[in-house]
Amino acid sequence: MNSSYTEQNNKTAEAVARLKAEIDAADAVVIGAGAGLSTSAGFLYTGERFEKYFPDFIRKYRFEDMYSGGFQVMQLPPGELWAYWSRYIYINRYMDPPKSVYRELFELVKEKDYFVLTTNVDHCFQKAGFDKHRLFYTQGDYGLWQCSRPCHQKTYDNEETVRSMVLAQGFAIAEDGALTVPEGAALQMTVPPELVPRCPVCGEPMRMNLRADDTFVEDDGWHAAAQRYSDFLRRHSGLKVLFLEAGVGWNTPGIIKYPFWRMTRDEKDAVYACLNYSEAYAPDEIAARSICIDGDIGEILAQLK
Numbered sequence: 001m002n003s004s005y006t007e008q009n010n011k012t013a014e015a016v017a018r019l020k021a022e023i024d025a026a027d028a029v030v031i032g033a034g035a036g037l038s039t040s041a042g043f044l045y046t047g048e049r050f051e052k053y054f055p056d057f058i059r060k061y062r063f064e065d066m067y068s069g070g071f072q073v074m075q076l077p078p079g080e081l082w083a084y085w086s087r088y089i090y091i092n093r094y095m096d097p098p099k100s101v102y103r104e105l106f107e108l109v110k111e112k113d114y115f116v117l118t119t120n121v122d123h124c125f126q127k128a129g130f131d132k133h134r135l136f137y138t139q140g141d142y143g144l145w146q147c148s149r150p151c152h153q154k155t156y157d158n159e160e161t162v163r164s165m166v167l168a169q170g171f172a173i174a175e176d177g178a179l180t181v182p183e184g185a186a187l188q189m190t191v192p193p194e195l196v197p198r199c200p201v202c203g204e205p206m207r208m209n210l211r212a213d214d215t216f217v218e219d220d221g222w223h224a225a226a227q228r229y230s231d232f233l234r235r236h237s238g239l240k241v242l243f244l245e246a247g248v249g250w251n252t253p254g255i256i257k258y259p260f261w262r263m264t265r266d267e268k269d270a271v272y273a274c275l276n277y278s279e280a281y282a283p284d285e286i287a288a289r290s291i292c293i294d295g296d297i298g299e300i301l302a303q304l305k
């Protein structure tokens with residue numbers, strides 16, 4: 001073991017101990033979570049998971065990963081598009097992530113007054129036990145559809161239709177909810193026309209309730225969650241608040257990262273913690289009240305126990 005490795009380990013251990021003390025001391029914890037948290041939980045969009053559920057799409061269209069495939073299928077006929085998206089939605093929204101990272105995060109804060117702000121759309125916080133009234137999903141939810149125009153500001157739960165779609169393609173759903181390919185089954189790359197979702201109001205195609213542009217529908221649930229989040233911040237202003245950022249990258253820093261920095265700067269008793277694999281950083285202005293821990297979030301949480 002060389003000395004810089006030991007030094008890094010000591011630094012991490014010290015930062016983890018500091019974070020633990022700050023969680024204990026905090027009046028409230030505001031969690032801000034990005035894609036890195038779900039990656040750490042094993043929700044990978046490449047490799048084994050991709051190859052297991054999309055072998056036909058990989059063969060026929062040479063898709064390279066689940067995420068970019070989601071854009072490429074937009075060119076395909078509706079039956080194929082929904083064959084792709086139903087598998088995608090099912091495994092990323094209705095199945096549990098391979099690792100218990102979200103559950104460990106919940107164990108860490110469940111006795112605290114907490115709130116979660118997240119750009120993740122995979123429902124992992126609720127599946128791990130977080131109270132849905134303490135969650136604000138700013139960017140949508142894989143479990144919801146909306147009118148593609150949109151002609152009205154409502155979203156629709158898609159679980160039942162998505163289940164029918166994957167079953168129609170030859171998949172099976174195990175007792176624990178896992179999507180499986182029965183032995184010898186030939187997968188269909190399309191869903192029957194009657195399962196292709198259309199807007200119940202105007203008849204146009206439905207689409208995912210994911211923020212991509214200004215056609216994203218912010219329904220009543222979205223506005224209620226936004227209101228609860230701002231109320232939470234107002235109620236705890238001036239108190240000892242820990243802003244705990246986990247796996248937030250640089251795609252949309254204006255949603256979590258920058259506001260967390262700004263609130264830490266403006267609230268003299270606030271503390272900012274940044275857990276990130278290779279991008280743990282805090283600006284100089286708040287460095288004295290920041291804890292940056294570089295590493296896999298699952299491993300960091302294990303050390304916090």
Ligand SMILES: [Zn+2]
Nearest residue numbers: 147151199202
């Ligand atoms: Zn419509």
